[in-house]
Amino acid sequence: MNTAEVRLPKRVFLGKFLLQFFLIIVAFVQVYPLIWLAFFSLKDNSEIFSGDVAGFPKKLLWSNYTKALSDGNVMNYFGNSVLVTAASIILVLILSSMAAYAITRMNWKLSNATMTLILLGMMVPIHAALLPLFMVLKSLHLLNTYWSLIIPYVAFGIPMAVFILGSFFKGVPRELEESAVMDGCGVYRTYFSIILPLIRPAIATVSIFTFLSCWNELMFAVTFINDTHYQTLTVGMMSMVGTYITQWGIIGAGLMITTIPTVIIYLLLNKQVQQSMIAGAVKG
Secondary structure (H helix, E strand, O other), rough: OOHHHHHHHHHHHHHHHHHHHHHHHHHHHHHHHHHHHHHHHOHHOOOOOOOOOOOOOOOOOHHHHHHHHHOOHHHHHHHHHHHHHHHHHHHHHHHHHHHHHHHOOOOOOOOOHHHHHHHHHHHHHHHHHHHHHHHHHHHOOOOOOOHHHHHHHHHHHHHHHHHHHHHHOOOOOOOHHHHHHOOOOHHHHHHHHHHHOOOOOHHHHHHHHHHHHHOOOOOHHHHOOOOOOOOOOHHHHHHHHHHHHOHHHHHHHHHHHHHHHHHHHHHHHHHHHHHHHHHHHHHH
């Protein structure tokens, strides 16, 4: 037997081992900030400032979470963030999917111009729209309401959503729609019963992008809402720094509560997002 044929499997095994070892290190580096935050949220000030910031807590202070939820008003902020984010995701999915379907699957003269006009919204930074939006919302008496956040979030989320969904709609065979029409399906039944189930990976991708942009947004939330009854988690965490300036463990607990939904959403939808990326790569 040739010596090269014997050595080749060993080289392949060594290469795979080194690759796996490198990926484990990268994964640990990526996950460690979340682990550090979990440790940080279970400490008191004396342990945090003693120099052991990154180590395991000597005593698990679960009371930090209790104080963050009760004294820090985190539950109210959390509920507001869930309401605003959920409403924004639903509206973005409904409006963008219908718009993308009409643009890519229906024949009308201004379809390309409409797509271009919608995609131009991706070029508008939120800072440039901050003052005009404030004046418009003030004139409509929508400041210090949930709609003062939902409307801008939906407006800024639609362009990216239309871009993603439109690319998937283009890959759906037209024979499916033709068969549906021959069977007596109308436009809406074809859209909801046949087309939407085929683009679930794209819907999951849009949902995650919209969730992250709404859940972590601060600029609009701190500008358009002053009433604590309507403030979201990002504004609430910022206000806790002043309220609990000497109790960093409570602030860490609040940040951990803010982070957990993002992790859960990703764990639930990561397979759909991976399928979306693979489908996009194959189409490209």
